[in-house]
Amino acid sequence: MRYLCKYRTKLTFLHRMYIEELHSAVGKTVTLKGWVANKREGKGIVFVILRDGTGYCQCVVTEDTAGAEGLANGQDLSLECSVSLTGTVVTDEKQMGGYELQVTAVEPIGKSENYPIAKKEHGVEFLMDQRHLWLRSTRQWAIMRIRNRIIFSIHRYFQDQGFVQMDAPIFTGNACEGTSTLFETDFYGETAYLSQSGQLYGEAMAMAMGRIYTFGPTFRAEKSKTRRHLSEFWMIEPEMAFYDIFQNMDCIEGMIHAIITDVKANCQQELKTIGRDLAILESSMKPFPRLTYDEAVRIIKGEQDVNGKNGIGSLEEELKKVSSRLLEVDAEIADREAKIAGGSLKKGEINFFQNKIDSLKQEKADLEEDARNIPQWIKSAKEFEYGNDFGGSDETVITRLFDSPIMVYDWPHAVKAFYLKRNPENPAFARGVDVLAPEGYGEIVGGGERETNEELLKAKIIEHELPMSAFEWYLDLRRFGSVPHSGFGLGLERMVTWICGLKHVRESIPFPRMYGRLTP
RNA sequence: UCCUUGAUAGCUCAGCUGGUUAGAGCGAGCGGCUGUUAACCGCUAGGUCGUUGGUUCGAGUCCAACUCAGGGAGCCA
Numbered sequence: 064m065r066y067l068c069k070y071r072t073k074l075t076f077l078h079r080m081y082i083e084e085l086h087s088a089v090g091k092t093v094t095l096k097g098w099v100a101n102k103r104e105g106k107g108i109v110f111v112i113l114r115d116g117t118g119y120c121q122c123v124v125t126e127d128t129a130g131a132e133g134l135a136n137g138q139d140l141s142l143e144c145s146v147s148l149t150g151t152v153v154t155d156e157k158q159m160g161g162y163e164l165q166v167t168a169v170e171p172i173g174k175s176e177n178y179p180i181a182k183k184e185h186g187v188e189f190l191m192d193q194r195h196l197w198l199r200s201t202r203q204w205a206i207m208r209i210r211n212r213i214i215f216s217i218h219r220y221f222q223d224q225g226f227v228q229m230d231a232p233i234f235t236g237n238a239c240e241g242t243s244t245l246f247e248t249d250f251y252g253e254t255a256y257l258s259q260s261g262q263l264y265g266e267a268m269a270m271a272m273g274r275i276y277t278f279g280p281t282f283r284a285e286k287s288k289t290r291r292h293l294s295e296f297w298m299i300e301p302e303m304a305f306y307d308i309f310q311n312m313d314c315i316e317g318m319i320h321a322i323i324t325d326v327k328a329n330c331q332q333e334l335k336t337i338g339r340d341l342a343i344l345e346s347s348m349k350p351f352p353r354l355t356y357d358e359a360v361r362i363i364k365g366e367q368d369v370n371g372k373n374g375i376g377s378l379e380e381e382l383k384k385v386s387s388r389l390l391e392v393d394a395e396i397a398d399r400e401a402k403i404a405g406g407s408l409k410k411g412e413i414n415f416f417q418n419k420i421d422s423l424k425q426e427k428a429d430l431e432e433d434a435r436n437i438p439q440w441i442k443s444a445k446e447f448e449y450g451n452d453f454g455g456s457d458e459t460v461i462t463r464l465f466d467s468p469i470m471v472y473d474w475p476h477a478v479k480a481f482y483l484k485r486n487p488e489n490p491a492f493a494r495g496v497d498v499l500a501p502e503g504y505g506e507i508v509g510g511g512e513r514e515t516n517e518e519l520l521k522a523k524i525i526e527h528e529l530p531m532s533a534f535e536w537y538l539d540l541r542r543f544g545s546v547p548h549s550g551f552g553l554g555l556e557r558m559v560t561w562i563c564g565l566k567h568v569r570e571s572i573p574f575p576r577m578y579g580r581l582t583p
Numbered sequence: 584u585c586c587u588u589g590a591u592a593g594c595u596c597a598g599c600u601g602g603u604u605a606g607a608g609c610g611a612g613c614g615g616c617u618g619u620u621a622a623c624c625g626c627u628a629g630g631u632c633g634u635u636g637g638u639u640c641g642a643g644u645c646c647a648a649c650u651c652a653g654g655g656a657g658c659c660a
Contacts, residue, residue: 101620101621103617103618103619103620104617104619105616105617105618105619106615106616106617108617108618108619109619110618110619110620112620121619121620123618123619125618157620158620159620177593177610177611179593179594179610180594181593181594181595181609181610181621182609182610182621183594183595183608183609183610183621184594184595185594185595186594186595186652186653187652187653188651188652188653189593189594189595244658244659259659260660281660283658283659283660285657285658285659286584286658287656287657287658287659288652288653288654288655289654289655289656290654290655291659291660292658292659292660293660296660297660298660400597403607403608409622409623409624410608410622410623410624410625411622411623411624412622413607413608413622414608414609414621414622415621415622416608416622417595417596417607417608417609418595418608418609418621418622420596420608421595421596421608421609424595424596425595428588428589428653428654429654431588432587432588432653432654432655435587435588435654435655436587436654436655439586439655439656440655443656452658452659454656454657454658455655455656455657455658455659456655456656497660505660506659506660507660508660509659509660552660553660554659554660555660556660557660558660568660579651579652
């Protein structure tokens with residue numbers, strides 16, 4: 064017995080493989096280690112969908128190949144228990160991944176009883192409470208792998224060009240844009256804040272390195288309950304000496320193109336799993352339209368069309384579509400409920416109808432949400448006052464008209480941050496730039512050219528009622544070798560959300576921290 | 584902070600204008616069928632209807648307050 068165990072361990076070790084490597088092992092005997100993602104049973108046969116983090120593979124256990132003990136072990140497997148399966152690799156086009164394992168040995172590792180996440184739709188709150196387990200689901204697996212790829216491609220984009228990565232501090236003493244959205248904490252008796260941006264430190268480092276980027280967590284105590292907000296999120300903030308706002312825009316565009324190219328090349332399976340419409344990613348590979356604030360405002364107010372489409376008009380159309388779809392959904396629900404009530408259906412059909420009704424109800428709830436929101440958006444777009452910053456709804460109105468991200472620049476200086484440079488030709492405007500993602504995703508990047516003049520900066524700091532003393536070191540950057548420079552901040556989670564086409568940012572980060580959510 | 588929607592079994596939801604022992608499907612347990620891909624058949628267990636108070640002969644259903652959650656505004660990436 065002891066000998067057998069030793070031998071088996073050695074054999075297991077020798078042939079241990081990851082699912083993504085199976086293409087090189089057709090006809091060979093290998094061992095896969097992972098978790099049971101799904102299981103279907105028949106008489107004398109068990110189908111196990113095994114996942115090991117690199118992919119999914121159907122493994123078939125029969126008495127013929129695995130023996131009576133193997134079959135019994137296979138039958139005992141439960142959802143999400145861990146197991147080591149040894150068997151022969153065969154090709155099977157019907158399977159996800161294209162391969163199947165004909166199992167010869169089943170070695171249970173860790174049990175799993177009453178796994179809470181079922182093969183059925185769940186509510187958001189329930190899933191969020193189970194986030195530590197939800198991450199194992201196929202869809203979440205795919206999203207997290209795409210997130211990983213995006214992070215990697217961002218590093219590569221900047222490293223390839225010679226940018227230096229730097230880490231900005233998390234504890235900060237100064238409030239960058241007022242104190243209302245900062246998390247306060249005690250720092251040896253002093254008040255410290257959790258960083259909401261590494262930008263000012265990035266500027267200092269750019270004067271040392273030329274071009275840098277930060278990549279770290281940022282914290283904002285905004286009590287926002289929307290699909291775009293997190294309290295803790297990751298931001299990439301490049302800062303480039305001797306770049307003006309237009310070179311800055313080139314850099315942003317290049318980065319986003321690099322991310323899309325990389326994700327498309329390396330995450331095909333993942334994109335397919337989440338059902339992402341790739342057309343919008345394709346059309347985002349061209350240069351992004353660059354609009355001034357003035358142009359963007361005209362579009363939002365419906366005074367200017369884009370490719371024959373009107374912003375407000377298209378929202379009104381959308382509203383009509385929502386109402387008519389709502390009627391269809393209601394009719395379909397009523398129809399299916401009547402058929403179930405009719406009593407002539409078999410149990411399996413009732414089950415199928417019930418599932419259908421559940422998802423229709425979900426769609427109905429979403430449509431009703433839209434029906435409530437869209438009129439508000441139309442109203443706020445019509446009433447948009449020149450000179451204001453864009454709100455979420457304004458971004459929705461304008462981005463619906465484009466099939467790629469757009470860049471809006473030259474904002475009224477009064478509504479933007481103190482550190483932005485004025486347009487030398489028209490000081491009413493600040494050289495800020497926002498990148499708005501299409502499909503209503505809104506702002507994914509905010510940035511601009513920085514003010515280089517010490518006196519203008521001081522005036523702005525006073526205007527924003529910020530404590531001058533906290534910015535002395537920052538002003539030093541203008542006193543000693545000030546140069547034109549620019550930078551931007553990319554919200555990683557918003558980027559992931561857009562690339563994956565998610566409904567909500569909470570799925571774009573492993574453990575979201577948001578208003579009302581601190582666990583798990 | 585404001586607006587809006589909601590809270591009924593482990594999960595997803597019914598429960599119409601207040602009326603005797605609160606329902607379904609999934610999941611779980613047991614048994615049978617099946618090279619299966621969230622659609623097979625049968626049986627069993629499982630709920631003080633978010634909390635508190637009120638109206639009423641009678642409240643899951645009506646009213647008020649609170650708590651929690653979804654979405655939106657503001658603010659932002």
